[in-house]
Amino acid sequence: MILRYVVRRLLQLIPVLVLVSLAVFLLVRAIPGDPVLVMLGIDPDARSRISEEQYRALQHQIGLDQPIYVQYLNWADKIIHGDFGLSLASRRPIFEIIFERYPATLYLAVTALLVGIVIAVPAGVIAAIRQNTRLDYAAMAFALGGVAMPDFWLALMLIVLFSLKLGWLPAIGYASPLENPLLFLQHAMLPALVMGTELAAPLTRYVRAEMLEQLRQDYVRTAWAKGLPARMVIVKHALRNSLIAAVTVVGLQTARLLGGATIIETVFSWPGVGRLLIDGIYARDYPIVQGAVLLIAMTYVFINLIVDIFYKWLDPRIKLE
Amino acid sequence: MKQEALPREEWTGTDKASSALARLVDAFRVIARNRLALFGLFIVCTGILTAIFAPYLATHDPYEINIANRLKSPSLNHWLGTDFLGRDTYSRIVFGARTAFEIASGAVFLGAIIGIPLGAVAGFAGRWVDSTIMRFMDAIMAFPGRLLAIALVASAGGGFASLYIALGLSAIPSNARIVRSTVLSQKEREYVEAARISGESDFHILFFQVLPNCLSPLLVRLSLEFAHAILAESSLSFLGLGLPPPTASWGLMLKEVTPFLQLQPMAAFFPGLTITLIILGFNLLGDGLRDIFDPRQYER
Numbered sequence: 001m002i003l004r005y006v007v008r009r010l011l012q013l014i015p016v017l018v019l020v021s022l023a024v025f026l027l028v029r030a031i032p033g034d035p036v037l038v039m040l041g042i043d044p045d046a047r048s049r050i051s052e053e054q055y056r057a058l059q060h061q062i063g064l065d066q067p068i069y070v071q072y073l074n075w076a077d078k079i080i081h082g083d084f085g086l087s088l089a090s091r092r093p094i095f096e097i098i099f100e101r102y103p104a105t106l107y108l109a110v111t112a113l114l115v116g117i118v119i120a121v122p123a124g125v126i127a128a129i130r131q132n133t134r135l136d137y138a139a140m141a142f143a144l145g146g147v148a149m150p151d152f153w154l155a156l157m158l159i160v161l162f163s164l165k166l167g168w169l170p171a172i173g174y175a176s177p178l179e180n181p182l183l184f185l186q187h188a189m190l191p192a193l194v195m196g197t198e199l200a201a202p203l204t205r206y207v208r209a210e211m212l213e214q215l216r217q218d219y220v221r222t223a224w225a226k227g228l229p230a231r232m233v234i235v236k237h238a239l240r241n242s243l244i245a246a247v248t249v250v251g252l253q254t255a256r257l258l259g260g261a262t263i264i265e266t267v268f269s270w271p272g273v274g275r276l277l278i279d280g281i282y283a284r285d286y287p288i289v290q291g292a293v294l295l296i297a298m299t300y301v302f303i304n305l306i307v308d309i310f311y312k313w314l315d316p317r318i319k320l321e
Numbered sequence: 322m323k324q325e326a327l328p329r330e331e332w333t334g335t336d337k338a339s340s341a342l343a344r345l346v347d348a349f350r351v352i353a354r355n356r357l358a359l360f361g362l363f364i365v366c367t368g369i370l371t372a373i374f375a376p377y378l379a380t381h382d383p384y385e386i387n388i389a390n391r392l393k394s395p396s397l398n399h400w401l402g403t404d405f406l407g408r409d410t411y412s413r414i415v416f417g418a419r420t421a422f423e424i425a426s427g428a429v430f431l432g433a434i435i436g437i438p439l440g441a442v443a444g445f446a447g448r449w450v451d452s453t454i455m456r457f458m459d460a461i462m463a464f465p466g467r468l469l470a471i472a473l474v475a476s477a478g479g480g481f482a483s484l485y486i487a488l489g490l491s492a493i494p495s496n497a498r499i500v501r502s503t504v505l506s507q508k509e510r511e512y513v514e515a516a517r518i519s520g521e522s523d524f525h526i527l528f529f530q531v532l533p534n535c536l537s538p539l540l541v542r543l544s545l546e547f548a549h550a551i552l553a554e555s556s557l558s559f560l561g562l563g564l565p566p567p568t569a570s571w572g573l574m575l576k577e578v579t580p581f582l583q584l585q586p587m588a589a590f591f592p593g594l595t596i597t598l599i600i601l602g603f604n605l606l607g608d609g610l611r612d613i614f615d616p617r618q619y620e621r
Contacts, residue, residue: 012456019460030476148601150552152559153575153593160586256466263467263556278560281475293464293472300465 041088084291105272115196124207146201172269210242251307358609364602372418381409392585416569425550427485432492440497444504458494503535537614548603
């Protein structure tokens with residue numbers, strides 16, 4: 001049953017991936033100006049200095065003399081084989097550059113995910129068991145404020161407080177957690193706190209709502225009636241069931257973090273794929289932009305798929321649609 | 322936060338568009354009883370009025386540069402201080418409301434005018450039309466958060482027109498999905514059957530009888546959509562990919578004072594606080610509307 005679901009979801013994914021790759025392909029074609037010059041990173045003013053013959057040679061070299069659908073198929077064929085082309089700026093293979101940057105993005109996302117869960121689960125549980133008290137209102141204020149606050153502004157304010165005023169944490173920089181875990185944590189603390197808040201705000205609300213629902217269920221009432229200690233009822237019974245539903249929210253929000261990472265990585269000079277993308281845009285290094293956008297979108301699609309399957313596996317009652 | 326929800330039959334009512342107005346009036350009555358939603362409505366209205374009457378509310382010319390007066394703290398003359406070029410932060414925030422609402426209304430309108438008919442047709446026609454349209458929506462949704470908007474402005478360049486398109490396009494799938502699911506739930510109803518028997522065209526049934534029933538979930542969605550668009554515009558402008566200087570845009574204001582955080586953190590504090598407040602307003606309003614239209618969810 002679950003296998004059939006997985007296969008069907010994978011089949012559904014094919015047209016989506018084709019459309020996504022088509023969109024990424026067309027993105028660069030939509031850039032105003034001569035596509036040959038854009039793709040080769042040649043200054044438009046230099047066009048007059050290139051002879052017609054040279055121009056045609058360049059056009060042929062990058063395959064732009066062929067019909068657009070042939071161009072797309074050639075491009076897609078290369079992508080499938082891991083050939084994303086060369087960066088205009090460094091002339092290095094894009095695949096290499098992106099996968100150098102990928103770990104930094106993942107480390108940050110995982111750290112942010114942990115920060116988010118550590119904030120949201122206790123906050124949501126406490127808000128639920130102390131419903132309509134000050135603690136509950138504080139947790140809800142955090143949830144509403146956290147969703148409304150632009151992440152880049154929160155980042156700037158944290159930099160002002162913790163880096164510039166107190167001098168506790170560095171505002172920029174990076175160290176690999178495999179080489180120097182302590183230094184990594186120092187550098188990752190502020191960006192992870194910002195991204196963690198983005199995640200924790202909706203999650204707190206969700207955990208609270210789920211807990212309230214579970215606490216009202218008969219099995220919880222039975223557990224109380226049996227005289228089980230409060231911690232047992234709340235953690236072992238109610239929380240456990242609340243978290244099953246929260247898995248989806250965590251998964252989807254984590255996937256969303258990947259999109260949000262672009263701006264946060266830029267603010268904190270974090271050497272991840274997000275900053276690579278933005279730097280690529282600034283430098284008009286379009287093959288890099290193409291590669292980074294495609295990779296982030298693919299990662300997002302696959303995380304969503306895994307979350308859906310995992311959720312289905314956790315709770316088989318969920319309808320297949 | 323206790324409040325009454327409208328009786329169910331009143332908002333799933335299968336009547337024609339005329340009842341939509343009655344429901345709106347009822348909705349405002351219920352909002353008035355929900356304090357958080359009322360606060361949201363107040364913020365949103367303040368924002369809109371600020372945008373409309375910006376020239377009367379500003380104390381200075383938002384574009385007037387005065388280098389001698391740069392990065393000042395809040396004072397009686399400059400209520401919220403000045404930026405790195407000595408421009409008045411308060412006046413720039415006031416005019417920034419104009420920019421934010423202009424972009425957001427354009428984007429929300431574009432997302433609605435394309436997304437709603439697409440979702441309606443997908444839900445009503447079903448089969449291959451449905452799956453074709455929805456795969457396109459899936460492809461748009463495959464770009465997480467602001468990635469699509471970033472990618473689009475990267476290729477089309479910044480400025481008003483490309484922001485409308487980038488943000489509007491990102492809003493299409495969520496509108497289409499909501500309308501589609503509502504149409505799916507409505508199209509088997511008796512009133513649709515009745516309209517068919519009386520010889521109404523599919524077009525008329527879909528757009529004049531079924532679609533008005535999607536109004537409630539759409540209102541909630543559009544309110545959140547506004548918040549998204551305002552946040553996305555300021556994010557893009559903050560990255561330097563949105564509106565060009567010297568436009569009074571909240572995101573751009575933040576970008577411009579970032580190098581001077583050490584000297585004058587206040588110059589970054591107020592524009593960000595403004596964005597937070599406006600988004601909070603739209604979110605609270607959206608939540609309030611959802612409580613009205615979907616009391617079951619509220620009970621959770």
